[in-house]
Amino acid sequence: MSSPTFILEQQKLQENLKHFEYIAKETDTQWLYTLKAFDAPQGLDIISQSFDGFSIGNSNELKKIDSYPKHIHSYAPAFYDDEVKTLAQQSHTMSFNSLTQWKHYAKECNTYTSLGLRINPKLSIEQPQYCDSNLSRLGINYKIFLEQYDSFENLEGLHFHALCNQNVNALDTLLHHIERNYQALLPKLKWINLGGGQNFTHQDYDTEAFIIRIHTFKKKYPHLALYFEPGTSVIEHCGYFKCTVLDIIDAKIPIVILNTSIEAHLLDVAITKQKPKIKGISQTKTAYEYELTGMSCIAGDVIGRYQFVEPLKVGDEIIFENMLGYAWVKQTSFNGLKEAGFKIV
Ligand SMILES: Cc1ncc(COP(=O)(O)O)c(C=O)c1O
Structure with missing residues (x-):
């Protein structure tokens, strides 16, 4: 996929x-x-x-x-x-x-x-x-x-x-x-x-x-x-958004760059100022905290900090839960980003 x-x-x-x-x-x-x-x-x-x-x-x-x-x-x-x-x-x-x-x-x-x-x-x-x-x-x-x-x-x-x-x-x-x-x-x-x-x-x-x-x-x-x-x-709760880790930059809290951007695929996150839910993250503190960010050149293209159960690596899949409403319709190709695909399962 x-x-x-x-x-x-x-x-x-x-x-x-x-x-x-x-x-x-x-x-x-x-x-x-x-x-x-x-x-x-x-x-x-x-x-x-x-x-x-x-x-x-x-x-x-x-x-x-x-x-x-x-x-x-x-x-x-x-x-x-x-x-x-x-x-x-x-x-x-x-x-x-x-x-x-x-x-x-x-x-x-x-x-x-x-x-x-x-x-x-x-x-x-x-x-x-x-x-x-x-x-x-x-x-x-x-x-x-x-x-x-x-x-x-x-x-x-x-x-x-x-x-x-x-x-x-x-x-x-x-x-x-x-x-x-x-x-x-x-x-x-x-x-x-x-x-x-x-x-x-x-x-x-x-x-x-x-x-x-x-x-x-x-x-x-x-x-x-x-x-x-x-x-x-x-x-509501009928779909999700899947993206991939492109890079992980070493820092006190390592910075993950995803093959997405708030400005391109997740614009509803920007207006609602919500922190999107991610599948499989831990609700309690773990040793694997990351700052998830987008791949656009906007410094503020930051999705948020999350605690993962296991360490992330380049190529891993990240799933944003309940992400269809007002997100799919608002897609842009800002900064030349690829349009996201669509699949029905
Ligand atoms: C006129 C009108 N009707 C219905 C809706 C749908 O609202 P919701 O998605 O919150 O159910 C909207 C959403 O903006 C709207 O502007």
Whole structure:
């Protein structure tokens, strides 16, 4: 197998998908896979069999799913002027991020698709800043929207993506926000998209509490179609990234140079500032501590210090666990690095 390579473990993906099929059935909700999390065609073929559709943002993403006759939801922080009509023609639902884009495009797009607005509910939930969309430009501030909600002709849906790595309590907060603030509007709408950002496949996610909470909401608003658009939780723990030791430089803590780079293959590590998990390392101190680094010329291309059970040598394989989400899709050829391979096992 070539190195570096991203590896998708098919059986683990199937297990996650079974879980989504279960919650979709129990709650009578619609599930759209968010392409930006991971989009290798072999993976999409499998995911498409269990999901009702896809959530996409532009025509490049649209091309990747054009062989699946499924529900398409389009949303982007801003649509390109020269593709918004095509996206509307191919989408079943579509949401705009701002009042200006709504004013520009809603009239034309309404001929083709069911239109919604992304609302920023400004929830105060504890979550990492890099993905806390409540603090961001993503969506129309709900207070501004509520001042004028009855002026939106042809508005059929609301879109909330306000959570990041959250459990069912955060979803409950979001649903309370919706129940409290949009009472006059909800009877006139057709759908609500509740976004992604929920740890549906985490072992401690309270699935039964989720099902009960959705039932409560649906009882009040049975006419509303509810969409979810998870990304991370679909491919969570379904794959890993494999690379190789190219060199080991003698130092107090020996420096390992890998045939990868944060900037080329592991960009999600940079934005989330996470220390990736590596297979087979020791949780306690050993005699074999190394600083793992990338092969780019950026001095800060440092992955972290790890304790290994045995000494490393040139040619050894290093496996980064749970490394598919938002990593495969963000690859670059920075500094001339080889693109990583992809394999499904
Ligand atoms: C609008 C929207 N929906 C859904 C998702 C998927 O979120 P997650 O991968 O955390 O489930 C994202 C991720 O950025 C998003 O921006």
